[in-house]
Amino acid sequence: MSDEKSKMAARVALSQYIHSKKLRRTPERYTILDKVFDISEHFSIETLYTALEEDGFHVSKATLYNSIQLFIECGLLRKHQFDGKSAQYERATRVGNHHHLICTQCGKIKEVKDVALVNMLNARRYPTFHTAYFALYVYGTCSRCQRANKKNEKKK
Ligand SMILES: [Zn+2]
Ligand SMILES: [Zn+2]
Structure with missing residues (x-):
């Protein structure tokens, strides 16, 4: 799948999940999701935060953390706990x-x-x-x- 296609597929999957769980559909979640799909490697909350800041997108770390949890729940993201380091995340499509x-x-x-x-x-x-x-x-x-x-x- 091309990057654009996997981005679109991820957006659809997130929308369906948000709908099924009757969660609030906030646009910032999609901005964060897009950024996650721009990063091709493992990343920490810290790295993602910096990358979004560089784009001029300001979001609190709490929001970022909640969004990441949501992406994990709906199967778009995987969490790694590598030896002694802070948690690292990776797109589920890459992990397998x-x-x-x-x-x-x-x-x-x-x-x-x-x-x-x-x-x-x-x-x-x-x-x-x-x-x-x-x-x-x-x-x-x-x-x-x-x-x-x-x-x-x-x-x-
Ligand atoms: Zn070494
Ligand atoms: Zn990996």
């Missing part, structure tokens, strides 16, 4: 096809695609449980930290 390698030393996050593994997990069924999605986090040491560790060892 990659998983995350997390460096426990510097906190760097790398996305990797592993089609074989994803297909295996997608095919997995658990009795009496309906799977909506899965998330896989792999923890370890990134190449930079490995190099730094080696250097430090030599110094000793």
Whole structure:
């Protein structure tokens, strides 16, 4: 799906959700949603806040937080709690096809695609449980930290 198309699809999904839950239809939610779909990576509330400010769109952090919660509820956004960091968010349409390698030393996050593994997990069924999605986090040491560790060892 092109970015414009996925943006439109997200707007429709949000409208339907707001309607079904009889919530108030505020235009700022759509502005925030559009911005979320402009960001191609993971982001924190802080990053989103700054990006909106740069656009000249002023919104309180409480409103931002509430909107994010709403997007998660209606399945447009996924929340990540990477090692020790503040919560990071990512578009649900991006999540299904990659998983995350997390460096426990510097906190760097790398996305990797592993089609074989994803297909295996997608095919997995658990009795009496309906799977909506899965998330896989792999923890370890990134190449930079490995190099730094080696250097430090030599110094000793
Ligand atoms: Zn690292
Ligand atoms: Zn990701």
